[in-house]
Amino acid sequence: xxxxxxxxxxxxxxxxxxxxxxxxxxxxxxxxxxxxxxxxxxxxxxxxxxxxxxxxxxxxxxxxxxxxxxxxxxxxxxxxxxxxxxxxxxxxxxxxxxxxxxxxxxxxxxxxxxxxxxxxxxxxxxxxxxxxxxxxxxxxxxxxxxxxxxxxxxxxxxxxxxxxxxxxxxxxxxxxxxxxxxxxxxxxxxxxxxxxxxxxxxxxxxxxxxxxxxxxxxxxxxxxxxxxxxxxxxxxxxxxxxxxxxxxxxxxxxxxxxxxxxxxx
Amino acid sequence: xxxxxxxxxxxxxxxxxxxxxxxxxxxxxxxxxxxxxxxxxxxxxxxxxxxxxxxxxxxxxxxxxxxxxxxxxxxxxxxxxxxxxxxxxxxxxxxxxxxxxxxxxxxxxxxxxxxxxxxxxxxxxxxxxxxxxxxxxxxxxxxxxxxxxxxxxxxxxxxxxxxxxxxxxxxxxxxxxxxxxxxxxxxxxxxxxxxxxxxxxxxxxxxxxxxxxxxxxxxxxxxxxxxxxxxxxxxxxxxxxxxxxxxxxxxxxxxxxxxxxxxxx
Numbered sequence: 001x002x003x004x005x006x007x008x009x010x011x012x013x014x015x016x017x018x019x020x021x022x023x024x025x026x027x028x029x030x031x032x033x034x035x036x037x038x039x040x041x042x043x044x045x046x047x048x049x050x051x052x053x054x055x056x057x058x059x060x061x062x063x064x065x066x067x068x069x070x071x072x073x074x075x076x077x078x079x080x081x082x083x084x085x086x087x088x089x090x091x092x093x094x095x096x097x098x099x100x101x102x103x104x105x106x107x108x109x110x111x112x113x114x115x116x117x118x119x120x121x122x123x124x125x126x127x128x129x130x131x132x133x134x135x136x137x138x139x140x141x142x143x144x145x146x147x148x149x150x151x152x153x154x155x156x157x158x159x160x161x162x163x164x165x166x167x168x169x170x171x172x173x174x175x176x177x178x179x180x181x182x183x184x185x186x187x188x189x190x191x192x193x194x195x196x197x198x199x200x201x202x203x204x205x206x207x208x209x210x211x212x213x214x215x216x217x218x219x220x221x222x223x224x225x226x227x228x229x230x231x232x233x234x235x236x237x238x239x240x241x242x243x244x245x246x247x248x249x250x251x252x253x254x255x256x257x258x259x260x261x262x263x264x265x
Numbered sequence: 266x267x268x269x270x271x272x273x274x275x276x277x278x279x280x281x282x283x284x285x286x287x288x289x290x291x292x293x294x295x296x297x298x299x300x301x302x303x304x305x306x307x308x309x310x311x312x313x314x315x316x317x318x319x320x321x322x323x324x325x326x327x328x329x330x331x332x333x334x335x336x337x338x339x340x341x342x343x344x345x346x347x348x349x350x351x352x353x354x355x356x357x358x359x360x361x362x363x364x365x366x367x368x369x370x371x372x373x374x375x376x377x378x379x380x381x382x383x384x385x386x387x388x389x390x391x392x393x394x395x396x397x398x399x400x401x402x403x404x405x406x407x408x409x410x411x412x413x414x415x416x417x418x419x420x421x422x423x424x425x426x427x428x429x430x431x432x433x434x435x436x437x438x439x440x441x442x443x444x445x446x447x448x449x450x451x452x453x454x455x456x457x458x459x460x461x462x463x464x465x466x467x468x469x470x471x472x473x474x475x476x477x478x479x480x481x482x483x484x485x486x487x488x489x490x491x492x493x494x495x496x497x498x499x500x501x502x503x504x505x506x507x508x509x510x511x512x513x514x515x516x517x518x519x520x521x522x523x524x525x526x527x528x529x530x
Binding site: 178179181182185186199201204205206207208211222223224225226227228256 | 443444446447450451464466469470471472473476487488489490491492493521
């Protein structure tokens with residue numbers, strides 16, 4: 001019999017995630033790097049938008065003992081995997097601080113609140129929005145406009161929701177492909193400022209494959225391109241030391257600028 | 266008597282630029298890096314928008330023996346320095362391939378053509394648009410909106426002109442501050458695609474202070490963040506080898522993707 005799911009260890013076995021095998025998005029390093037952007041010793045409330053089986057949100061909860069996390073996932077299948085993930089005995093140490101909300105991140109207004117996404121309750125919102133690699137490989141003209149519009153709508157809707165459920169001065173964190181930078185900046189618009197962007201390059205001489213972005217709700221600070229990350233050194237395939245620490249939950253990657261709320265802006 | 270101008274050597278003395286002393290923008294490394302983005306052995310036509318005394322345009326002409334260059338400068342004072350620069354005996358080897366056009370880059374339509382900026386004649390357009398450091402230092406609220414609008418208008422107007430005077434498939438190259446990324450991307454809009462962005466960091470662990478951007482007229486290719494430049498190594502103040510080569514005209518920094526014109530797009 002072929003297993004339909006796997007149970008994967010993260011943070012060197014500190015927590016586990018049950019996720020479907022084959023088909024659909026499987027969480028890995030992206031989710032761990034995303035989680036590393038949340039840096040706080042306080043009793044914070046964190047929302048993981050489009051959480052899937054919960055890898056990023058659980059990585060926050062695993063590293064930050066005072067963090068409470070909402071996993072927000074539209075797909076009944078993936079929300080079910082998130083619930084099963086929380087029920088794993090290995091995750092008992094954090095399960096009490098994590099809840100699953102089965103809801104569409106793209107909702108707005110009263111339907112959003114009715115779905116359990118309440119206004120201005122979170123200190124941090126993290127997201128690793130889905131993207132369609134297949135659409136990129138098919139050549140442009142036919143699909144391009146459509147795919148582009150889809151992506152634009154996605155970032156607009158997700159970042160709008162992030163702004164709504166976050167406290168003033170709260171931090172948005174996301175990981176995305178470099179090509180999405182325009183949609184992200186436009187969606188941040190006047191909702192978020194003080195963008196800090198870190199490009200992830202597989203190697204020092206290669207183009208970026210991901211960007212890490214943080215922003216602060218209500219900030220008017222200008223954009224910064226932080227020192228880049230190189231995932232691998234020039235020779236060999238091992239993760240560079242700092243990226244390895246982030247991937248394994250041994251370090252956080254805090255913002256350069258402290259959070260600013262409206263009164264400080 | 267205090268001199269009102271200086272004559273500065275570039276490319277280790279290969280050419281010289283006469284520029285006013287104190288007050289106003291003085292050209293240096295930024296202009297040399299901008300010039301390095303033009304890479305072609307063919308008989309190309311290049312426009313340097315807002316050329317000042319001509320440092321970037323002359324750096325192109327000095328390195329590329331077949332390049333013809335138009336220096337386009339609004340300020341009568343700076344255009345005069347550009348003409349004096351061309352008249353320097355040290356610059357005789359390139360002066361025949363360079364002309365000065367005293368015109369406002371922000372012109373459009375018939376006035377632009379009448380000022381000497383003809384449609385679709387250039388293979389390359391380069392620009393190092395002015396920015397106001399003082400405005401950034403003064404704290405926001407009062408000046409912010411105004412300064413922001415100014416910058417936005419500037420990139421929109423300059424990139425519109427670049428698109429107009431460039432052949433289809435021609436290359437736009439610019440150097441700017443990282444904060445200007447949004448205005449640049451928006452101004453490129455549907456005129457230019459295939460943006461390649463290189464962040465310049467003073468040191469590997471510091472945030473970027475400049476971005477180099479190239480784009481191709483009519484391209485629909487997606488954006489790339491190229492491997493970053495570190496101007497200095499972690500220790501000491503000498504330029505890193507490659508940046509030093511670019512600064513001294515010993516190397517070009519060509520695009521990753523070959524130029525695409527409309528028919529290839």
